[in-house]
Amino acid sequence: MANETFLKEIGGKSVVEQIVDNITNAIINGELKPGDKIPTENELCASMGVGRNSVREAIKILGAYGVINIKRAEGTFVTQNYDSKMLYPVLYGIILQKDSANQIVELRKIIDVGILQLAIDKLDSESLHKAEQVMKDLEKKITATNVEAKDIFEADIAFHKILVDITENALLEGICFYVDQITSKSRIKATEKILKEDATEQFLRMHKEILRVLKEKNRAKINQVVENHYQYWEKIKD
Known part of the structure; x- marks a missing residue:
């Protein structure tokens, strides 16, 4: 575990922000490793010359x-x-900045x-079989009588989730979960647009193209099928 001297003040920020930054930097630099006990409140106060309340607030933020x-x-x-909570600052930053809708679509394309x-x-x-079953469920929803946008959206979420599950990557799972949460409104609107324009057949075909690329392991077509896949969503601005 790092000793008291690992903390150094960073100018231009509040005291609480300095404490948060320094502890975070110590973790990034390997001075504090996963499972390490961090210095006590008294040690942090002494090493930075700050008050106990500031230290406690910084600890709350990091927690x-x-x-x-x-x-x-x-x-x-x-x-x-x-911990999926680690993604909160990044995703909130994306949501709150100007032109976030377009940037989120761009982010999702890169992720996909x-x-x-x-x-x-x-x-x-086994994973291919699961993906094919989810594809069948999606097709069943899309072709159902009096189908609603919400039903298709939920089946679409399930389809993309199975692709993430195949990667066995917890970080990707966390990112995609929160992207789904913050984009549900615009994606349901995109689905409503698809229904209104009677484009469900094309919507289904776009998903089948993704599954085909996966099944055939055709890396050369990945960029194109992903680009095609979001042609409706990227036209929705909110």
């Missing part, structure tokens, strides 16, 4: 982000495993390209 884990009677430790690349590497007969 909310899943970076540290407070164990009563034992101390405060660097988190050992991935990576998912397909990794899914091709991890694909086996």
Whole structure:
């Protein structure tokens, strides 16, 4: 575990932000490793020359982000495993910035390209069978009488989730879950547009193209099928 001297002040930020940044930097630089106990409140106060309230506020922030884990009677430790809460600052930053709708679509395209690349590497007969079953469920929903946009959206979520599951990557699962949460409104609108324009057959075909690329392990077509896949969603601005 790093000693008191690992903390150095960073100018231009509040005291709380300095504490958060320095503890985070210590983790990134390897001075504090997963499972390490961080210095006590008294040690942090002494090493930075700050008050106890500032230290406590910084610890609360890091705890909310899943970076540290407070164990009563034992101390405060660097988190050992991935926690989906770690994605909150990144995703909130995307949501709040100007032109976030377009940037989220761009982000999802990049993520999907990576998912397909990794899914091709991890694909086996069992996972392919599961993907094909989810594809059948999607087709059943799309072709149902009096189908609603929400039903198709949920089946679409399930289809993309099975692709992420194939990657066996917890970080990707977390990112995709929160992207789904913050984009549900615009994606349902895109689905309503598809229904209104009677384009469900094309919508289904786009999903089948993704499954075909996965099944055939055709890496050369990944970028194109992903680009085609979001042609309706990227036209929705909110």
